Every structure is written in C-alpha cells, then in structure tokens.
Amino acid sequence: MTGLHLTFGLFLLVLLGIGAYFYRTTDARRLADYMLAGRDVGTWPIAISEVASVASGWTFFAWVGVGFTTGLHGLWFSLAMLLVILFMYRYVGPPFRRASQALNSQTVVDHLALTFRSTATGAAIRWVGTVAVVVFMISYVGAQLIAVGEALGTALDLPYVAAVLTGGMAVAVYTTLGGFSASVWTDVVQGVLVLIAALLLPIAAIASVGGWGVFLDEAAAIDPTLLSSTGGMGGGALVVALLAWLTFAMGAIGQPHALMRFQAIRSDTLISKAAVIALCFQALRLTVPLFIGIAGRVLYGAGAAPESAAMLMLADLFPPWLAGVLLAGIIGAILSTSDSMMIVASADLTTLYRRQAGTQVTEGTVLRLGRLMVAGVAALGVGLALWRPGTIFDIIEFAFVGLGVTVGLPLAALMCWTRTTGTAVLATVGVGLVGTTANLYLLPDLFPIFVWPLAFAVLIGTSLMTYEPTGRSA
Amino acid sequence: MNGLPPDTWLVLLGILMVPLLGYGLYRLEVARRSPPDDAAPDT
Numbered sequence: 001m002t003g004l005h006l007t008f009g010l011f012l013l014v015l016l017g018i019g020a021y022f023y024r025t026t027d028a029r030r031l032a033d034y035m036l037a038g039r040d041v042g043t044w045p046i047a048i049s050e051v052a053s054v055a056s057g058w059t060f061f062a063w064v065g066v067g068f069t070t071g072l073h074g075l076w077f078s079l080a081m082l083l084v085i086l087f088m089y090r091y092v093g094p095p096f097r098r099a100s101q102a103l104n105s106q107t108v109v110d111h112l113a114l115t116f117r118s119t120a121t122g123a124a125i126r127w128v129g130t131v132a133v134v135v136f137m138i139s140y141v142g143a144q145l146i147a148v149g150e151a152l153g154t155a156l157d158l159p160y161v162a163a164v165l166t167g168g169m170a171v172a173v174y175t176t177l178g179g180f181s182a183s184v185w186t187d188v189v190q191g192v193l194v195l196i197a198a199l200l201l202p203i204a205a206i207a208s209v210g211g212w213g214v215f216l217d218e219a220a221a222i223d224p225t226l227l228s229s230t231g232g233m234g235g236g237a238l239v240v241a242l243l244a245w246l247t248f249a250m251g252a253i254g255q256p257h258a259l260m261r262f263q264a265i266r267s268d269t270l271i272s273k274a275a276v277i278a279l280c281f282q283a284l285r286l287t288v289p290l291f292i293g294i295a296g297r298v299l300y301g302a303g304a305a306p307e308s309a310a311m312l313m314l315a316d317l318f319p320p321w322l323a324g325v326l327l328a329g330i331i332g333a334i335l336s337t338s339d340s341m342m343i344v345a346s347a348d349l350t351t352l353y354r355r356q357a358g359t360q361v362t363e364g365t366v367l368r369l370g371r372l373m374v375a376g377v378a379a380l381g382v383g384l385a386l387w388r389p390g391t392i393f394d395i396i397e398f399a400f401v402g403l404g405v406t407v408g409l410p411l412a413a414l415m416c417w418t419r420t421t422g423t424a425v426l427a428t429v430g431v432g433l434v435g436t437t438a439n440l441y442l443l444p445d446l447f448p449i450f451v452w453p454l455a456f457a458v459l460i461g462t463s464l465m466t467y468e469p470t471g472r473s474a
Numbered sequence: 475m476n477g478l479p480p481d482t483w484l485v486l487l488g489i490l491m492v493p494l495l496g497y498g499l500y501r502l503e504v505a506r507r508s509p510p511d512d513a514a515p516d517t
Binding site: 072075076078079082083086089090216227228229230269272273275276279280283286287 | 478479481482484485488490492493496497500503507
C-alpha cells in the first residue's frame with residue numbers, strides 16, 4: 001500500500017460520501033428531483049459539471065493517444081467542438097430550458113416526445129429515442145470503464161477485471177444513491193481535479209524532457225508533422241481529414257448528459273455566463289492532452305501504448321501522494337461522464353415505463369425503478385468493458401456521433417427552426433440510429449462524414465414535406 | 475530551436491478566440507438586460 005493507493009482510496013470515499021449525503025438529505029420523492037435536482041442548480045456547478053461530464057476517458061486517454069500518434073492535427077477538432085459548444089449555449093440552451101419547464105420534460109428524448117404528445121408520433125419518438133440513447137449510452141459507459149481498467153491497471157497494478165469492477169461499482173453506488181444532485185456535485189469535485197491534472201501533467205512532462213525549446217526540437221526530430229496542424233497533409237487528403245474532425249466534433253450538439261444541465265439550471269438567464277466558464281475549461285482540456293501525448297512520444301518512444309502515455313507519466317514523474325491526486329483527476333473525468341450517462345439512460349427508460357403504465361404507477365415505484373435502472377446500465381457497461389470490442393477512441397466516436405445525430409440534431413432543429421415537424425424528428429432519430437450503427441461497420445474510419453449529411457437531408461426534407469402552417473405539425 | 479509552425483499558431487489563436495467571443499456575447503447580453511443608468515423610473 002503506497003501513498004498513491006491511499007490518496008486514491010480517499011478520493012473514492014469522498015465520492016461515496018457525496019452519494020450518501022444526497023441520499024439522506026435530498027427530498028427526492030419525485031423522479032424530477034432525483035433526475036434534475038429540482039431545476040435549481042447554479043451557474044458554476046452547471047458549467048463545471050457539464051465539462052466534467054463530457055471530459056470522460058476521452059481527455060486523458062483517447063485524446064492523449066491522438067497527440068501521441070498524430071500530434072497537433074487534432075487541434076482542428078478542438079476548434080470545431082468549441083464553436084459547436086458556443087452555438088449550443090447561445091441558441092439551444094436558453095429556449096430548451098424554458099420549453100423544458102413548460103412541458104416538465106426530464107430528458108431530451110422526453111422533451112422531443114412531449115412536444116408531439118398529442119399524436120402517435122410522440123409515442124414513437126419516445127420508443128425509438130430511448131432505444132438509441134440506451135444503445136449509445138451503454139457503449140459510452142463501457143468505453144469509460146475500459147479507461148478505468150487501463151488507468152488503475154497502469155497506476156495501481158490492479159488486474160484489469162478488478163479495476164473495471166472497482167470503478168463500475170463505485171460510480172453505480174454513488175449515482176444510485178444520490179441521483180442527479182450527487183452526479184453534479186461529484187462532477188464539480190472531479191472537474192477541479194481534472195483541471196489540476198490538465199495543468200500539472202504537461203508542465204511536468206515538458207520540464208522532464210528539458211523545457212519547451214528542447215521539447216519542440218525533439219518532437220520535430222521524431223516527426224516534423226507532429227507539431228503541424230495540417231499533419232503534413234495537403235489537398236484532398238487534408239480536406240477529408242478536416243471534414244472527419246468537423247463531423248466528429250458536431251457530436252457535441254447532442255450529448256444528453258450535457259443537455260440535461262440546461263434543463264437543471266436555475267434560470268435560462270444564467271446560461272450565457274455558464275457558457276464562458278465552460279468554454280474556458282473546454283479550451284484547456286481539448287488542447288493540453290495533445291501536448292501531453294507528444295511529450296509521451298518524446299519520453300517513451302513510438303513503441304509505448306499511445307492511450308496510456310498520461311498514466312505512464314503519472315507513475316514516473318510525480319511523488320506518490322501527488323500521483324494519487326492526479327490519478328483521482330483522471331479517473332474523475334471518467335466517472336463523472338459515466339454517472340451522468342447512467343442518469344440519462346435511467347431517466348429515459350423510467351419515463352418510458354411511466355408513460356406506458358399511465359396513472360396506475362406511483363412516484364415511489366418510479367423512483368425505485370430509476371435507481372434500479374442506474375444499476376442496470378452500470379452492469380451492462382461493466383459487461384461491455386470486460387468484452388472490450390474496440391479502442392476507447394473508437395467506441396467513444398461511435399457513441400458521441402450517434403448521440404449527436406439521433407438526439408442533438410432534432411433538438412437543435414426544434415429550438416431553432418419552427419418548421420421542424422414530429423415526423424421529421426422521428427425520421428431523424430431512426431435514420432441516425434440505423435445510419436450510425438451501419439456505417440460503423442461499412443465505413444469505420446469516415447462514418448461521421450456520411451451520417452451527418454444523411455441526417456440533415458432527412459430532417460429538412462421530411463420537415464418541408466410534412467409541415468403545415470397551422471401550429472406545430474406532427 | 476524549432477518553434478510551432480504558423481498554421482498551428484493560427485488554430486491555437488482560433489481556439490483562444492472562442493471563449494473570448496463567448497465572453498463578449500455574455501457582456502452584450504448583460505448590457506441589453508440591464509436598463510440604462512439615466513432611465514428614470516416609470517412612476
């Protein structure tokens with residue numbers, strides 16, 4: 001048992017303590033309180049927890065791996081994603097907050113379905129949307145738990161299975177107990193730790209190489225294209241690569257666990273300020289890991305595992321107690337995403353059940369079911385992590401783009417374009433689910449480039465064909 | 475010593491500009507929401 005084990009163990013206890021605290025103190029007699037914390041969360045917790053909830057295993061594993069293998073070419077993704085996030089906070093967040101309160105919607109799928117509740121289209125949107133969210137969310141949670149397995153295996157020498165079970169059980173317990181309140185406040189703790197890790201890791205890594213100048217010299221000596229935003233490409237190859245990054249980044253339009261923050265914020269007037277906080281934090285966490293990856297390439301050579309570079313640095317460059325704090329930050333980025341996803345998937349499944357069951361079902365039953373669903377999603381995520389069907393990058397790309405197309409695009413259209421019809425929303429959700437899944441097998445490297453235009457064409461075409469000027473069309 | 479290439483600096487500058495743009499839009503929204511100082515109360 002080292003200082004690293006002790007510090008990390010303390011972090012897990014803090015998370016479980018937050019879950020237990022909200023279990024005992026929150027008046028969660030209604031599902032809305034459990035899922036959306038009574039729509040009374042302030043600006044800072046919303047902004048920090050939103051970033052932490054999307055930071056995921058992506059930040060310190062997949063994105064570090066991209067920096068390690070392709071260098072700063074990934075900065076185009078960072079820029080595109082920041083612009084998409086700004087669009088979401090400006091043009092989707094405020095109207096979504098107001099409409100969500102008016103409809104009393106709990107999740108994005110619930111909102112889409114309730115908007116068209118007077119017709120059969122609304123019920124169909126709920127069914128197809130819930131299937132899509134559950135498929136993508138379980139994939140996403142599975143990718144997070146693979147990252148937990150990697151992280152704890154490298155840093156604490158835990159066997160992969162034990163590491164996945166430890167992470168999966170910890171996040172399942174505190175989320176099941178505390179619901180959305182626990183998710184937000186553990187995300188805030190985790191967000192601060194992510195920030196510390198994002199600042200200290202590159203500083204220590206570049207210092208250990210010999211400083212900024214030596215770092216750039218050595219990186220250029222290994223491969224000059226590592227430091228170029230073009231990745232050494234030109235012409236058609238560069239255009240295709242940029243399109244691939246752009247269409248991948250567009251997934252940020254529809255991450256239900258991030259969109260839920262808009263529903264839970266105290267007032268739509270706070271969203272503009274939250275945007276500034278979130279954008280600063282996002283700019284940092286989308287840029288720094290690429291430099292960490294390049295530093296990893298310099299320190300460990302091309303033979304090291306790209307997605308584990310940050311973990312190797314953690315063990316090599318820091319005293320055990322500080323490594324424990326940074327490990328908590330890295331695991332925090334992963335768990336904060338997992339807990340938010342479990343809440344969303346559980347909320348959609350539970351709401352589907354409640355709408356089907358009608359008035360016969362009590363709030364207490366629904367709440368217990370919600371907790372059970374959180375545990376169920378966690379168990380399926382653990383199963384996927386043990387199966388391990390792809391790299392963290394591959395699985396996250398699949399889920400991220402899939403959620404953007406099936407959930408984010410219809411919601412953004414609903415908020416920004418009054419001609420959006422229920423039939424168009426249903427068609428987009430369906431085409432997004434099928435198109436993302438099919439293209440993953442047909443065009444694994446470039447599937448986002450083809451899924452987005454298809455979904456846009458379906459949304460716009462169907463809306464124009466089915467729109468009737470007298471009110472919101474089914 | 476090698477530096478970062480100009481194309482990389484341009485993308486990094488773009489990344490820096492997005493939060494600044496967000497801040498500018500936030501200040502504009504605050505200014506639009508609050509009444510001007512010399513507006514007399516309508517009593």
